[in-house]
Amino acid sequence: MGGDEMGGDEEPRMRIMIVTDAWEPQVNGVVRTMQRVIAELTAEGHEFDVVHPGEGFNTMPLPTYPEIKLALFAERKIKERFEAFEPHAVHIVTEGTLGMAGRKMCLKMHHPFSTAYHTRFPEYVSARMPIPTSAGYSFVRWFHKYSGKVMVPTPSMVEELKAKRFINLVAWTRGVDTETFHPDRRIEAGEAGDPFEGLPRPIFLNVGRVAVEKNIEAFVELDLPGSKVVVGDGPALEGLKKKYPEVHFLGARFNEELATCYASADVFVFPSLTDTFGLVVLEAMASGTPVAAYEATGPKDVIPGSNAGTITPIGGDLAAGAKGCLDLDRATCRTYAEGYSWKSVAHAFLENLQPLPTPERRRFWQKLRRKKKTWIDWEQFTDWMTPEDKQKEDKS
Numbered sequence: 078m079g080g081d082e083m084g085g086d087e088e089p090r091m092r093i094m095i096v097t098d099a100w101e102p103q104v105n106g107v108v109r110t111m112q113r114v115i116a117e118l119t120a121e122g123h124e125f126d127v128v129h130p131g132e133g134f135n136t137m138p139l140p141t142y143p144e145i146k147l148a149l150f151a152e153r154k155i156k157e158r159f160e161a162f163e164p165h166a167v168h169i170v171t172e173g174t175l176g177m178a179g180r181k182m183c184l185k186m187h188h189p190f191s192t193a194y195h196t197r198f199p200e201y202v203s204a205r206m207p208i209p210t211s212a213g214y215s216f217v218r219w220f221h222k223y224s225g226k227v228m229v230p231t232p233s234m235v236e237e238l239k240a241k242r243f244i245n246l247v248a249w250t251r252g253v254d255t256e257t258f259h260p261d262r263r264i265e266a267g268e269a270g271d272p273f274e275g276l277p278r279p280i281f282l283n284v285g286r287v288a289v290e291k292n293i294e295a296f297v298e299l300d301l302p303g304s305k306v307v308v309g310d311g312p313a314l315e316g317l318k319k320k321y322p323e324v325h326f327l328g329a330r331f332n333e334e335l336a337t338c339y340a341s342a343d344v345f346v347f348p349s350l351t352d353t354f355g356l357v358v359l360e361a362m363a364s365g366t367p368v369a370a371y372e373a374t375g376p377k378d379v380i381p382g383s384n385a386g387t388i389t390p391i392g393g394d395l396a397a398g399a400k401g402c403l404d405l406d407r408a409t410c411r412t413y414a415e416g417y418s419w420k421s422v423a424h425a426f427l428e429n430l431q432p433l434p435t436p437e438r439r440r441f442w443q444k445l446r447r448k449k450k451t452w453i454d455w456e457q458f459t460d461w462m463t464p465e466d467k468q469k470e471d472k473s
Contacts, residue, residue: 090122093430094164096155098173099195100129103145104329105286106356107195110251110422111170117423126162128155130175139173141205141312151178159186160449163442166191166430172198172220184223188441189431192224193249194238197290197351204290204351214241221245225431230354231378247429252419253359257332260365260411263340272338276325279303281399282342282366284335284357285349287311287326295348297324299396305346308338339364344402345386347376348395355379362386363414365407369399385410 095115099107115125130136134148155178159167167190169179176192183190199213221227221243228249229235235246264271266278273280280303283296288311297305297317307317310329318326330338339345345361347370355375358368368386370376371393380386384405387398433441 089165090124091165091427091430091432092124092126092162093118094159094162094167095125095127095170096167096175096179097127097129097170098145098147098175099171100127100131102131104331106251106352106354107170109356110195113252113254113419114423114426117419118427123427126158126164128158128175128179134175147174148178149174151175152182155179156182156186159188160445165438166432168193168426168430169224170195172217177220180220180223189225189433190223191226191228191429191431192221193228194221194234194243195230195353197353200351201290218243226429228426228429231374233378234353234374237374249425249429250417250422251354251356251359252417252422253356253363253414254419255363255415258336258339258360258363258414260340260407262333262337263365264337265341270337272327272330272334272341273304273306273325276304276306277302279343279403280306280341281344281346282306282308282338282361283346283348284308284330284339284360287314287317289313290349290351292348292350293317295395296346297321299346299399301396301399303343306338306342308335336360336364339366342366344369344399346370346395346399349373349375350391358386359414359417362410365411367402367405367407367410369395369402371395383409383413385413 095111097111099105101108119125130146130148134151134154136146136148139145139147151174159182167179167183167188169176169190169192180190198217199210202208202213203210218241224245227243227246229238229246230249230251232248235248238246281301283293285291287293287307287309293307304325306325306327308327308330314326339361345366345368347355347358347368349355350371350373352375358370358376358379361368362385368380370380370386370388371391372388373391377388380388387401389395389398432438
């Protein structure tokens with residue numbers, strides 16, 4: 078494989094290698110974002126090779142997150158994939174074991190790469206283990222140090238990381254699937270198919286991973302009329318169900334069923350303080366459902382001035398914000414969300430990649446092919462030797 082695919086005056090089509098610890102069957106904003114970006118760019122003719130834990134690597138479960146698999150001893154296989162695919166650009170999505178192996182490979186090969194800061198990794202680790210966030214940020218800063226561009230979800234997150242001495246930061250927002258998440262999916266109380274059948278109205282909804290870092294207890298403890306509903310799965314689910322029997326935990330919902338839950342709710346409540354964006358905020362708005370959130374990174378970049386939700390200072394009265402959403406126009410929420418196009422998000426991703434300049438890229442791959450051919454020829458030449466003789470020749 079090689080060369081640059083060009084079509085007249087069209088932009089060159091790129092081969093892009095994605096290295097990520099987060100992929101199916103995981104269900105989260107990182108996976109949804111990358112899948113949608115890849116789908117948009119694949120439709121335009123770009124090619125992708127996605128390296129993820131489910132592709133034959135030896136793995137171990139992440140402590141406290143058993144459904145997340147950590148790939149072990151991955152560098153050699155990543156290098157083989159890299160040499161076979163001959164990508165124009167490499168993008169490393171996550172700071173896990175696969176991400177670290179991909180980073181190490183790129184540095185060894187002297188090939189540029191980009192990274193993304195999707196998750197408040199230090200806060201997530203600190204919530205589970207006695208590890209200070211300062212140590213976590215030291216690691217994450219080291220991980221992204223040699224990235225040509227670190228893609229960060231919001232402008233406020235860029236400023237926060239700059240203050241922590243991160244470099245090469247660029248804001249890269251998120252999009253929303255306005256076809257799947259649509260007000261037309263709303264089912265009113267008493268109608269057939271109501272996902273909240275029998276529950277007192279209004280419906281205050283939270284969707285996401287049910288885990289300690291999502292601050293879900295701040296939602297379920299609110300004094301609200303009607304019903305509080307949580308959609309999602311995660312390690313904290315069973316404990317919360319026992320502790321808050323009056324809250325309705327529906328478990329995970331997907332695709333149209335999830336979209337119907339969003340549209341049929343009256344208010345979406347997002348209490349997280351650790352998300353870097355909160356894709357669910359846009360999904361709720363696209364469904365016509367206003368959002369009540371704390372003034373944290375993500376919501377404070379999306380909600381103010383939208384008339385599609387309310388922002389509450391951290392530690393303030395989120396219940397008042399949630400009840401205030403009942404007076405907001407659902408059509409305004411939808412109109413605002415329509416401004417977040419996945420196509421524009423995908424094109425911004427493409428612009429942030431770090432490919433080698435064309436002449437240098439050609440020299441890079443020509444040199445690597447010659448090196449591989451020399452090694453293959455040497456292996457064939459020494460096939461007749463005994464292992465002992467071959468070892469002597471290799472040393473010489």
